[in-house]
Amino acid sequence: MSNDIAESIGSTQLLAMYQRMVLARRFEETVNDLYMQGRIPSTLHLAIGQEASAVGVLSGLKAGDTVFSTHRPHAHAIAHGVSPDAMMAELMAKATGTCKGKGGSMHIGDFRLGFVPAIAIVGGNIPIAAGAALAAKLKGSDAVTVCFFGDGAANEGAWHEGLNLAAIWDLPVVFVCENNQYAASTPFREAFRIPAIADRAAAYGMPGVTVDGNDVLAVYAAAGAAIARARRGAGPTLLELLTYRLCGHSRSDPRTYRTREEEAEWQQRDPIPAFAANLVSHRFATEEQLAEIDAEVETILVQAIAYAEQSPGPALADVVYGLYA
């Protein structure tokens, strides 16, 4: 663990970051169980194993900033502070959900917090994030936009157009690639001739950085530099975070396109135990403090499930409402 970064963050925020990582992990394990029990419909794209990238990036934002997510948005939303109650209600298709039951797992968000209800077309969020950043620039605000996407998105045309526009206009946006090595089942090496997605930044005239996406402090530091660059008007950055889904692409994925050995290797690099061990060994927290946080997370989840289950479903008449402003 980079001690300097940890020192600069301080115990209080380090523990808050740990809490968000555990909450994201346990939220997803919990909704997975609920899904298996038939209490959540649809499908789920889980980000188990990718919590360090979500928390490391979003812990560096401030009020007024804007976040764009993907079809795999739960960890981002938790990391940004979206209510677990409202998220659980949305997954259970309730009227009290973040999108009143109109969105579901792939469109979780809370725009009051600057978290745009997630955009689930791969690459589709990229030019929109550039537009959000342009709005901030035109208004003369110092707000920054962060846009998450996976390795698969980097081969979409919209990705190219969005990065180029952000670059030529020096827009205050950080493009965050969570390179989890697979676009659904397609391995990175089959879809790219280059070793790193960050290499593409040079083509747009912006900095490109690749860091260990499972090291929350390394992510925090790299994202912080990119956010600071955007905030001072110096333009966008392409930040590539190397990570791994410790679960399938979606609920129906048997993961037969990758080996159990590879999964075991990445399991050793699970970002949460590593962060916990470092917090303790460097005396930023005690094991008791972490255990308290773990217990607190369970309470939050019990409450979220109760809130969602007691919430009403949407009124059937709502199907035709809410289309036009």
Add this chain to the structure above:
Amino acid sequence: MPELSIAEALREALREELHRDPRVFLLGEDIGVPGGFGGAFTVTLGLAEEFGRDRVRDTPISEAGIAGVAIGAAICGMRPVADVQYSDFLFNMMDQLVNQAAKLRYMSGGTLTVPMVMRAPVGATARGAQHAQSPEAFFTHVPGLKVVAPATAYDAKGLLKAAIRDDNPVLVFEHKLLYGSKGARSEKGAVSPRGEVPADDYIVPIGQGIVRRPGTDVTIVASLLMLYRALQAAEELAADGIDVEVIDPRTLVPLDTALILRSVQKTGRLVIVEEDNLTNGWGAEVAALMADDAFVWLDAPIKRVAAPDTPPPFAPILEQAYVPSVTRIVDTVRSIL
């Protein structure tokens, strides 16, 4: 009252809205480059000099980017007006328009608002298959979008201003042959519907059609260039004592169904004219609506006059055969009398 072309009326609308509301900005290809064209059809000429290139923002050739940027800026409180050089290029931005702009409000449970305008020229003008389509109907099929099609200078200003003030994504379809017949970018065969345009602030509400010519025997519904062909057809038919009512819907979504219904209840006969391909056009929707709502008043089958189901051809004589003519409209009306 000053007489303006549609291009001039659109420019005046943009200028007034840029003055009125600091959230309004324009973006698109070649709209403000010094020494450039002012957009493909001169509509934005001079605006970059007046408002600066931040607010009259040139983009690279990057249609998905233009649409996406407009959406992102709109949800974050701006009111972008994007210039699409040819409506054919809307297909380069279909994900952004159909999956994003049209759906963000609904799928977010009403928490996002997307107040944006896409201006897009339509119409066959000897440019072949990829710069000549009239794709309004595609977008009338997408819940969440509004679609307008002004055919006069007065409506061009009023509808564009209404579109900019609307809190929803609005596509404004303009016809290349209606911009005006003068100037460097004028088109052969343009009909130049110059008209009186008040210099003061007004809007034409989205969703209101208008009777362009009252009549009692047959209703013709036609928009953009086809409106003028329908009016000519009505003149020819009047010489034979056939009294045609011509309706300009002005807005295709939401459609002024009540206005069309009242007319058909009076005339008992309906012809719809569109420049687009016949199959599944907006005319088919009007026909279906009237088959439902006006069935007992109809004295004859509803007829559509449209382009054949092919791409627009290049050769001018083929293009003339492709785009509905006054003669085809006259013959169609006679066939149901």
